[in-house]
Amino acid sequence: MAKRKVDSENRAFNNRWEAEYMFTDIAGKPVCLICGANVAVIKEFNLRQHFETKHKDNLKDLDAEQKKRKAEDLKKNLTLQQTFFTRAKSQSEAAVKASFIMAEIIAKSARPFTEGEFLKSCMIKVFDVLCPDKKQMLANISMSRNTVTDRICEMATDLRAQLSERSKDFIAYSLAVDESTDMTDTTQLVIFIRGVDSNLRVTEKVMDIKSMHGTTTGKDIFEKVCQSVTDMKLPWDKLIGLTTDGAPAMCSEKCGLVGRMRVKMQEENCTGELTAYHCIIQQEALCGKVLKMDHVMSTVTQTVNFIRAKGLNHRQFRSFMQEMDSEFADIPYHTEVRWLSRGKVLNRVFELSNEICQFMDSKGKDSTVLRGEKWKCELAFLADITAHLNALNLQLQGRDRMITDMYDAVKAFQVKLLLWETQMQQCNLPHFPCCQVMLSEVSTTVFPKTPSSHGGLVTLKHKKKSLELLCTQPICH
Template identity: 95%
Template sequence: MTDTAQLAIFIRGVDSNLRVTEEVMDIKSMHGTTTGKDIFENVCQSVTDMKLPWDKLIGLTTDGAPAMCSEKCGLVGRMRVKMQEENCTGELPAYHCIIHQEALCGKVLKMDHLMSTVTQTVNFIRAKGLNHRQFRSFMQEMDSEFADISYHTEVRWLSQGKVLNRAFELSNEICQFMDSKGKDSTVLRDEKWKCELAFLADATAHLNALNLQLQGRDRMITDMYEAVKAFQVKLLLWETQMQQCNLPHFPCCQVMLSQVSTTVFPKTHFADKLSTLRAEFARRFSDFEAQKSFELLRNPFAVDVETAPAPIQMELIELQCNGTLKAKYDTAGPTQFIRSIPAAMPQLRLHSAQTLCMFGSTYLCEKLFSVMKINKTAHRSRLTDDH
């Protein structure tokens, strides 16, 4: 509201009983520049104020901005130098928010020409009060299942799927309304364009479903990554089915296929798009693939002892040979079982605690900023930072 940048710092910790706590550590108001150096100094100040030991820091999750991620002058690079100065062993792992990366993966479809046409059409209907009222009256006269069409904003990417789906379902009504207003609807009636709209609507719906799956408090990074891995396997299935024009998971495409011939429906083009999307997921989440600790947390009984870190190998053998603990794992599941690892296996407990500490996403930060945006009205903007 007053053009002051706010830096939100959250901390995720695990106690001796392996209970996870997520807490807002500090909110810093940055009145000048927001470079990597500025962010780093503010984070260091917060750590010092809270009297936190640097050797307990085992991971850093950011929103992926250059000021955060740069190895030389960004927050990540400076934090790693600071860890070395504090004589901390091991390198600090840094992660780009899983939810944000998933949203960025969707951009590789490169179908902006469709989105711009849909946005222009929706804006024409929604931006002017008269047009909007007339469109709603028109929908009532048509006895349409839907009474209105949704707005889309770039910031709220989940809205894109709803807008595309509604635009596809109301495509005939929208064309008639645009004609009645003297607007050209040639593009909206084109069969190939409508096929692309159907594909984008279905693909975006699947991406949105994954996005919602990744949201929420107290999420384990391993569970979030498993959801992403499952989505990559689904993409492979959809790619094969698209080539065969077998579309049970693409309802909008199914509707279009019933209206146009198979020669008009560009199945190979769409299969290539799904392949590109799968490759982008693999590229962006490659650093997670290299994490051996995830498998150890998910199912320690299936881990190959020889490939496990040397400090935990002896304890891992004892664990895998313990029938009582195996039965407990089978009934309780991985999340609850972690707390059942006996105190006689301190290295395994420490390893589990370190993995539990990792933030999978910046969901809490985004949620905080949403609350702040609602609270920081024009009437409250006169309050000082301390308030």
């Protein structure tokens, strides 16, 4: 005889059981209104047995009408309890979600993890003024340092898992590798990945960041990259491109990363060829170094370092700027690793040249070079052309940039150089505001119309040749 299945009998809860046995139906299961116990099978015998065994003596003095009212009251209390726990669960989920959102903001802004509690205390003060009734909801959000750390680790793990899952559909991918030293003198190796699937959906992500505490030779970088590729379970035969800068540890064919990656692909029996690229932004920065004005930049750097290196000089310079009612209160540092800072420093030094000369004289420093008309004209030109280079550099940066757009930006800059060269021969300087200021202050002999004797024109020609080389070499994002 086959075993009888209760689920197939389509048993239904009878409403009269609420008053008779103090039971109600919740999600298809009979639940006792008095003790909260549930019965697995919807059957009157089971409900009656539970009621007579445990609750009959407590309700024996009630008549039918009283038992009915008692059941309704118990049912209302049970509904309130369920609503309370549902609301508490919803508030708890909202608090966790809010904690993740705040942790994400802290991580993206590179703020210390300990600032979670500070942000929370600020928000509580604001809520206390604007909406004090919701202050407790904010107090339930956990933003301790350990919590923020855990939240960020969970998000990073999830993002990595998503990237790993999406990489399974790649039909081809390329890597971009760059290394730089942080403020603690630790080398950070950043590995970017760009992959495309069969639907031509492009994925650009940071695949991994590796800290390198020892040497940074080609072998060390190669081992870190291989470890990341292995951890992501990426197939070597689908690797088609590798982008690096011009450092020997990166691009050397024998002992650099590029050469070792090609050897690795041969060991993995990959039929495709690995194409090595030179980062277009780094190439543009290298082209900018053909400007033969090191004597100008070295003088500017020495002057800025004299003002900023010592706290006393820096404080006195800022006080001097306030006394002079200057438009600017300070002068920025120049850092070689940040290419865009050069233009800002040059432009500020040019605008504050008179104030800087007065301050240097007050400190007993020789400012003869800073006052020279020729040197100031060269400073003006260098500030203007560096500003144009910075504008080009910014055009080459950013996410979702296509190589065709970046190539067009470089070619357009070449055309601009030809225009500027022609305009400089005519002493027409609408695109060189600093030079225009100097032209109005000094004699025209400093800005001769003969191209052969104009240092600025020679620099423009060098720059144009370098950009022509840039446009003829393999480049990538």
